[in-house]
Amino acid sequence: MPSHxxxxxxxxxxxxxxxxxxxxxxxxxxxxxxxxAARAAAGNDPSPTLVRLLADLTAQLESFANGVxxxxxxxxxxxxxxxxxxxxxxxxxxxxxxxxxxxxxRARTLIEWALTHLDSDNxxxxxxxxxxxxxxxxxxxxxxDALVLLTEARSLAEGRLASxxxxxxxxxxxxxxxxxxxxxxxDQAALLAVPDDIYTSPMLAYARTWHALVQGKYATAYHxxxxxxxxxxxxQHPIVFFPMVxxxxxxxxxxxxxxxxxxxxxxxxxxxRADRATEIGIFWHRAFLARxxxxxxxxxxxxxxxxxxxxxxGYGTSLLWQPQRFVxxxxxxxxxxxxxxxxxWLLQTSLAPxxxxxxSLIGHTEAQHLGSAAPDRLKDLTNRERDVLxxxxxxxxxxxxxxxxxxxxxxxxxxxxxxxxxLGVHHRTAVARLWLERGAPSHDxxx
Numbered sequence: 001m002p003s004h005x006x007x008x009x010x011x012x013x014x015x016x017x018x019x020x021x022x023x024x025x026x027x028x029x030x031x032x033x034x035x036x037a038a039r040a041a042a043g044n045d046p047s048p049t050l051v052r053l054l055a056d057l058t059a060q061l062e063s064f065a066n067g068v069x070x071x072x073x074x075x076x077x078x079x080x081x082x083x084x085x086x087x088x089x090x091x092x093x094x095x096x097x098x099x100x101x102x103x104x105x106r107a108r109t110l111i112e113w114a115l116t117h118l119d120s121d122n123x124x125x126x127x128x129x130x131x132x133x134x135x136x137x138x139x140x141x142x143x144x145d146a147l148v149l150l151t152e153a154r155s156l157a158e159g160r161l162a163s164x165x166x167x168x169x170x171x172x173x174x175x176x177x178x179x180x181x182x183x184x185x186x187d188q189a190a191l192l193a194v195p196d197d198i199y200t201s202p203m204l205a206y207a208r209t210w211h212a213l214v215q216g217k218y219a220t221a222y223h224x225x226x227x228x229x230x231x232x233x234x235x236q237h238p239i240v241f242f243p244m245v246x247x248x249x250x251x252x253x254x255x256x257x258x259x260x261x262x263x264x265x266x267x268x269x270x271x272x273r274a275d276r277a278t279e280i281g282i283f284w285h286r287a288f289l290a291r292x293x294x295x296x297x298x299x300x301x302x303x304x305x306x307x308x309x310x311x312x313x314g315y316g317t318s319l320l321w322q323p324q325r326f327v328x329x330x331x332x333x334x335x336x337x338x339x340x341x342x343x344x345w346l347l348q349t350s351l352a353p354x355x356x357x358x359x360s361l362i363g364h365t366e367a368q369h370l371g372s373a374a375p376d377r378l379k380d381l382t383n384r385e386r387d388v389l390x391x392x393x394x395x396x397x398x399x400x401x402x403x404x405x406x407x408x409x410x411x412x413x414x415x416x417x418x419x420x421x422x423l424g425v426h427h428r429t430a431v432a433r434l435w436l437e438r439g440a441p442s443h444d445x446x447x
Contacts, residue, residue, distance in 0.1 A: 011041045012050050019057055032061050048077025052090050055097075064101040064275070071097055085122075088114045092129050099136050102276030104315065108136050127156035131165050138172055139277065139315050146172045163192035163200050167207045174214045182211055202228055206244055213251070222251040242271040243278045250285050262289055280309050287329060303329060380422050388415040 015038035022031035035057050042050050052074035059067025071094040078086035091114040098107035111133045118126055130153035137146040150169045157165050166189035173182040186207055193200045205228030212221035225248045229241070249264030269282045283306035290299035307330075309315070381389065384405075391401045398416075402409045 009047065009050060012038050012046065013053070015041060016053050016057060019061075023060065028061060031057075035061055048074045048081065048083070048086060048090065051077060052086075052093060056093065059097055059100075064097055068094065068097050068101060084117060085119060088118050089125070092125075092132055095136070096132050099132070099139065100275050100277070102309065102315070104136055104140055108133070108140070111136060123156050124158070124161070127153045127161055127165070130156070131161065131168060134165075134168060134172075138168070138175070141315075143172050143176050147176075159192070160200055163189045164203060166192065167203050170207055171210060174211050177214075179211070179215055186211060201231060202241070202244065205231065206247070209244070209247055209251075213247070218251060218254045222248075222255060225251055242268045243275065245271075246278055246282050246285075250281070253285060253289060258289060258292070262286070265289075276309060276315065280306050280315055283309065284329075291329065291332065299329075378423070381419060385415050385419050385422075388412060389419055392416065 015034050019031045019034035019038065022028070022034060035054070038054060038057075042054065046054070051070055055067050055070030055074055058070055071090060075087060075090040075094055078084075078090050091110045095107040095110040095114065098104075098110070111129060115126070115129050115133065118129060130149045134146040134149035134153065137143070137149060147169065150165055150172065154162065154165045154169065166185045170182040170185040170189065173179070173185065186204070189204055189207070193204055205224060209221050209224045209228065212218075212224060225244060229244055229248060245264055246268035249261045249268060252264060253261035265282050265286055268278060283302045287299045287302035287306065290296075290302060387405060388401060391404060398409050398412045402412045405412070
């Protein structure tokens with residue numbers, strides 16, 4: 001008769017398998033029931049192997065954040081047990097979750113460590129880890145690095161994984177505008193795909209949608225996206241279904257149906273589960289929609305959300321299917337000057353992988369505003385004007401500066417106007433740039 005210690009892990013494995021089967025059937029309530037039962041069966045001190053299994057299901061059924069917490073616990077458990085290969089697998093799984101959650105720097109560190117410490121004869125796992133590393137590289141805008149990683153991975157992979165790698169290669173090639181090569185890989189991926197697989201089929205459909213979208217073939221992309229959503233409707237797996245809903249929202253906007261586009265984007269954002277790539281795309285397109293209807297403040301809000309998320313997560317502009325629109329929107333934002341200098345510095349950081357070396361969008365858009373202002377004019381400012389200017393350079397709005405300095409908004413606006421006059425400029429972003437770049441002396445602002 002098996003001991004209780006042996007029976008508990010077996011029961012957890014069984015419950016997790018049942019949860020996976022319910023996910024495949026699109027029964028997420030049933031899957032969550034089995035997940036809760038698996039946790040209860042695991043007890044307070046399960047093995048790292050079981051924790052790793054629970055972490056993967058938790059990320060799918062609850063949130064990436066909860067999945068990350070459990071996977072970190074599994075990683076530490078393998079480390080304490082001196083199980084190096086278990087530690088490698090947990091590190092790779094954690095990197096994949098962090099990539100979805102938006103912590104690309106840490107994800108890259110983990111996956112590079114895992115690749116270094118993986119057993120050399122574990123070919124299939126190396127292909128999987130290379131695929132994760134390539135996905136991270138693509139999101140960071142390192143598309144050529146991603147292709148190198150995917151080429152090696154493809155030479156090692158078989159079955160479903162080979163199909164996924166081909167799809168990732170196609171996406172990277174599309175981002176590099178090598179569309180003919182991407183088309184060939186999509187055809188090859190379709191031949192390798194497992195029919196009716198809950199992950200591969202929607203991934204293939206999404207890849208074909210993206211392939212048409214980046215080429216400006218909106219009608220083709222729209223029909224591909226609609227067909228994919230119909231096939232996914234019975235399962236509606238949140239990790240793959242709602243990014244497709246967001247993509248449909250973008251396409252509907254291109255087809256001219258703005259109200260439906262906004263509704264779809266809102267639905268996708270509610271269900272994004274902290275999937276940063278999906279969130280960033282939604283933020284951008286909400287900004288486009290707001291700008292189109294003349295709502296400058298809302299457009300700026302969504303724009304700053306997108307830029308901030310890109311900066312803190314490390315996502316590059318490979319996420320954007322039309323980078324020029326991205327640039328145009330940011331230039332518009334700087335010229336409208338709704339939020340101040342904050343977006344300008346985020347923009348420069350985010351555009352760095354895409355722009356030509358040495359090109360400064362901030363300098364490009366502000367050159368007309370700097371005029372002949374000289375560094376020595378800064379000394380003509382009063383201490384209070386310096387206080388105000390320093391806070392403008394930090395990206396604070398007028399009302400936030402007023403609260404910080406315990407003065408009225410009108411007083412702040414008067415100080416800013418006098419700064420314009422003394423420095424010979426006519427733009428908030430320009431005056432902040434002058435302060436930040438031309439050696440303004442720093443001193444503490446009175447609270």
